[in-house]
Amino acid sequence: MAIVDQKWSALPVPFAMERADRVPKERYFDPDFYRLEVDQLWSRTWQMACRLEEIPRPNDFTEYQILDQSVIVVRTEDGGARALQNVCRHRGVRVVEGGGNCDSGFTCPFHGWCYAADGANTFVSKARTFAEHNLHPDDLDLTPVRCEVWGGCAWINLDDGAPPLRQCIEPFATTFDAWKMESFRAEWWYSFRLPVNWKLAEEAFLEQYHVIETHPQLVIPGRFPPRDPTTFDPRTFVESELHYLRTMSDGMAGMVHADDVRVAEALRHMQLPSDPTSALATWQHTLNDAVVRWHRDRGSVIPDLNELEVAGLNEPMGYCFPHFYVLPMYSSASSYRFRPLGPEETLMDIWSLTRFPVGSTAERPTPPEPWDYDDPRVPPIPIQDFSNLPRQQRGLHARSFEYMRLSEGIEGGVANFERTVDGFLAGLPYEKLLPALRQINLNPLERPVVDLDL
Template identity: 45%
Template structure:
């Protein structure tokens, strides 16, 4: 570990250079991204045999294709002279993948089916085992295809650890896209990820939620205080208002159909004790949202029983760049990819359990907006407003370290120390065990990750 520049020596202090140093970025490019599972696409993007999309990460490009034998992935390069075969979604069922330069062709399984003028080549250069598209490791989970450039890495489920079982219980594989936004943020990819690892930012970044929260974990902020001394009916109304505002600001995290169910419960009979009333309201909401989903034909799970058997966090992470935000049945989903030391591509999905057979327009690509666009939902718009300022502030004279709360911001430290493990070249077993710990969820404390 001593060879890692700007390494984490104190888990509560994160060196600022990790977020802008070009050399550190190159080390991540060389030692992290080639060895980790990456969410490459949602399976809804490739619903039919022959459908394909391109996934890019830094200077790498991969084709993800739906075949009769399942989802496959190939490195996106012609085996003749390296031209990229695809740059946009499509279907290769009829014509295959055709190189735009010299016309070589491959089928959905990566087998070369045509070489123009093959007699002009040395036959040894056209061995089928050599000119087939180079495969890339791919596995599926949660309605997504994940790729890994490392054939020796642990399996996807081994790498995810317990978080996979937690989300499987919530029918994560049956979620469908409602909308998909993207933007280019002028911030380091880790900085973008870390904005969602703690709830400490809510009181200032999302005051509309803090004001409606019946309780605050961090104390009262002068000038923007959550409501206190509520009676039981006020407690229920405030909680219903909170979920409605969360839905309007984020959509996927609490869906409008779930809000509609809760609106009908505003006048329900509740105990006189405000906290007991809050518990009764949430329990009833879980029951009724389950019942409503089943009545509409959605592939629902039993929310109350699953919440007991598989407790979840408000944000569930899948190292290094993907996370889901569950609440009732719907979820939001985020993916963040590095572009440069101080820029990243940031995507958000709203996901819902749709009734079986319901027709809807599946987004084919993200709606790309400027990061300061007013078209974003309220909550991501607020998050985006802080991050570029933070990236700039890291360059300020005299700012050497981020100072973390050991109890509430520990996940940032856990994540960063795992990155150090990859850069140091630790063995696969050690990194997999550490990743299982790091995928521990929102508001985690500093944890022992094994090194």
């Protein structure tokens, strides 16, 4: 396949992706490049602001911070959410810190101006001492921010001119509608401070080229059909598969849920055809059905995993530009979110999502205190990913190193993502950006470089 070269017609982008398979190193630390991302990208994209479990009841609210912006996300009576800029219209104090409930509205801690849950100003102390032009009623409410609910999450966009959420996150949205994303609940939530650029952190999860070297425990002999089918042993295959499921379950602390591992173990003695291809298919089909039955029997909502398989949607990774991932396996999923804290620092959230019986009340999760990337509590698989990151960030500063060289065949996830970043930095209009987003908002693993037509 030919390498796709980028043609720019809009604002010049420093350190641009002039070749799709080469990433200039400055993109990961140059302060001007970072500034451009703040101004042109994070101010214009839909961002996953919170999971709805964080704000379960009407008027529950939480604070979403991105760079120097703070947004209050409030649950509404109709099950949706609204967002408001977290800044008092008097002298600019952030009205809230963290989360809570605003049944009685918000009161600014400085001079006591008050706002209703919908942001309307309800009280100005000593109002008579202000000139009329400073108390114009249209001008005193908390400023609304675009907000939409999808997939059990509230999403915000700081750009009033952006297209609706769904247009910007397809085909991710359609895929995860089929997964019944809205019926996942968080079982736990951790966050980590990573001493690297946010794109570098994300890119550790945009390809699976690294798995053999970084996660050798996931390379389990016997899981795939042998070259010589006459040497295939269904028992060995089942044991390898169970070993893989247990390793994923422990390593990702529940990406394969322990409940599903138990369901799989109960199938250990099932009869399988001796032909490897049919044995694999039979095992997968039976396990999918058994998992679905187990969760439906408990009263949980779960899609038919074999229907997802037929529709080609049973893939273990979904990506949503610029910072959200869902990695589903069987009943459950891991979910990631990345936010820059500076040119060389990133905050990463990980949620473990699973199905709960309808009507059961999950606890309202509190935002976690971020751990260091090497904290011994980090689950075994992410800690392997994290261990490379600071070495890579430091390595990029080497004088002799100019650019990353990507495999155009299997590291396209990284290349396509970086070029979409450039589309935003160049200030391209949404009509140009939307087709590129449709190309990258899907499983990035093992993808080639594609023509984004930017």
